[in-house]
Amino acid sequence: MDFNDYRAKITIAEMAEYLGYTKISGPNAKYLEYTLGSRQMPEDKIIIYPNGKAYFSCKGDIKDKGDLTKFVLYRLDKFTNCTQTGYKGVNEVLSKYLGSDLKVATPTKNNITQSKNTVFDINKYSPRPLTETTATYLNKKRYLSRKTIEDFSSRLLIYSVGSKDNAGFPFRKPGQMEITNFEMRNYDPAQNINFKGFCIGGDKSNSCWIANFVPFDKVTEIYLFESAIDAMSFYEINHFNKNTTCAFISIGGNVTQSQIMSIKSLFPNVKWNCCFDNDGAGNGFDIATAYYLKGDDCKAFSRTVPGDNFKTIFISFPNGQTQSWKEEEFSSSHYLSSMKMENTINIIKTPKCKDWNDLLRYYKHFDLNLGPGMKFIPAIEDTVSQLNLRGYHLLADMFQINGKELIQSLIQRSTYCLSAPLAETNAYKLIVDCNVFMGIDTMVPIPNNLHIFDKTTQKTVSASAINEYLKKECINIFRDLNANDFKNLLEKQVLTYTKGNIERSFERILSPTGWGLKEYTPLKKKDINLGVEI
Structure with missing residues (x-):
């Protein structure tokens, strides 16, 4: 007999049950699901396609999928009287199975008990x-x-x-x-x-x-x-x-x-x-739904491959073809677009x-009762995230602390002002006043004024000239600079700005009205004539 003969006489489900796998799918399930070991912590879990001739493992090697011969090949160690390896071993196992001369490793008690079809009452x-x-x-x-x-x-x-x-x-x-x-x-x-x-x-x-x-x-x-x-x-x-x-x-x-x-x-x-x-499973459901609507069959799932520290999304088709991506790199929208299926479903x-439900809880923690201010919450979170990335942590905290008042102000389309330190050293603290506006879908903090608090004199002086100078040079405090840039200004009186391959530096100047900036010009050593007349 050849492998085609074996496939015609033996189903994957039959061989799985012989090895002690337990059917866990319901009586009307199209896909058959089997587990080996306890249902809560199975040693293996396989899914068999409706035609019964193809399967894939949800816990084993990513190559553990295909037809009956592949199922046996990846489980030769479970047949105790198999003397061959590879496909010779597969042939030996299937031959002995039909001849009722096959032995398997003793299954656990959990494996032996097969699930009984229970009628819903x-x-x-x-x-x-x-x-x-x-x-x-x-x-x-x-x-x-x-x-x-x-x-x-x-x-x-x-x-x-x-x-x-x-x-x-x-x-x-x-x-x-x-x-x-x-x-x-x-x-x-x-x-x-x-x-x-x-x-x-x-x-x-x-x-x-x-x-x-x-x-x-x-x-x-x-x-x-x-x-x-x-x-x-x-x-x-x-x-x-x-x-x-x-x-x-x-x-x-x-x-x-x-x-x-x-x-x-x-x-x-x-x-x-x-x-x-x-998440990965939800993205997989998007893909499966789109294929089902086209009349095609597929199975999408995510799991952690043994040895990896990340999840992988798999899309498996009845012909044995499988596609896979890292979960963090996968987007169901991008996938469907690449397959010219983006018009099949709308993904939200x-x-x-x-x-x-997590999102509902998140919104209600703002105590807004899902009123019109709800739409501003993601924008606040994005702004807080961007401020934290640039080291403006105290200003980010002010956005969160004053979130409810800020939202109410945005609903009324009035200007809201926040004030917080941008940078601090042992001698000085740089404080910003900023007005907050709502763009089309993003929140825009605009610096209105800057102040310097001198810790030695305990006095605050204006740094509005710095703010005006930066605006004139088209340098955005929140987009182009960070807290370390301003800390360097407070410590060394120099502010460095880099965009692309161009680096510019500005130095602090002091005037009766406060702190300002000007273009930094390094001092050049004067040429010294060492020639001696004789």
Whole structure:
């Protein structure tokens, strides 16, 4: 027999189970998932494509993927009576397997017990209208407003389920009424963590949570999320209400082709917005969704390759082709653009935070209740970051300390002034007064005046001439200079400015009105005639 004969007679799933792998995917899953060892800390995890003839490992070598022969090749050490190596060993293993003369390393107890298909019993979870306990959890622990909670619970898009009043988001096959699962969330005070899970035996791969406020045929846009709480957070952040013609969808932490095709069938003429997490997995879900919408199959995931200290994103196709990138260097938008697929979906990522609920919490820490000032917060953070990079740490702190007042001023379109030291030595402190304006999408601090505080005399003198001189020379204090430049001016009376290959220096001058600057000209030694007349 040759390898093609073996492939025709033996499936990868069959060989995996023979080695002690446990099936963890649900009964309706399109992709089969198997783990070796405990489910929480598996020794290996493989995913088998729908045709059953190709797989890839989520934990092993990046080359550990392909057909049945590759699966056996990378696991020859587990067959104790295999005497050959390489593909000769593969041939020996498969031959002995068909002849029932094959031995494997003794599997652990966890490997031996195969998962049983459990039927989802909705009565076990006793779903009921939202209780005050559940509403309080969503409000206090997940920072969702009472209005947002009411908007969704009033349409029975959230239930209280189980004995602990978990928040239960009903999963259904798109277009059908029967509840097939619950995405459950709660807070565990004993471990101080947020609990998340799904029902035993529930369908997750073909079902999803869909929140629409108009009939299906009136929906104009859909927004996809990894969780229902992310969807509700996005709804609140962007000031949606129950009059919206948008639908908000949770795919439950993992996107499948069955989900996307069913959603597409339900909403055939809508705009698709992918709002998955701002991380490697979320970028992978963007890619998978785009391919599924085209009718193509793929699997995208991120993991840390053994020996690496970073995560790698993999995109794997049924033909065995795999593409990979460092997670920090990968952008789903750039990838889809390079593949001429940028018009398939619209990608929306959270600024700063990993997911939309994190962003909601972040905004509410500013105590703005998501009012019109919300849009200024990322700009403040960017400005603070830039100031810190240039060593203007005390000014950066002032932006954060006065954040709420600054935002209120920007809302009213009035000028806001901040004052803080830019640099300091044992003798002097340089202080800036700056006006803060809002550009199109960036915050612009403009230096209005400079002062010098003399620590010896305990007096403050003007340095406005320095500010005016720098403006005349088109040198921006916050863009072109840093704290060390000004510290050098305070210590050595020289300020050096470099742009490209050009370096210029300015020296301090003192006048009755305070400190100023002028172009620095190094002293030249006078020529001395050493000739002697005789």
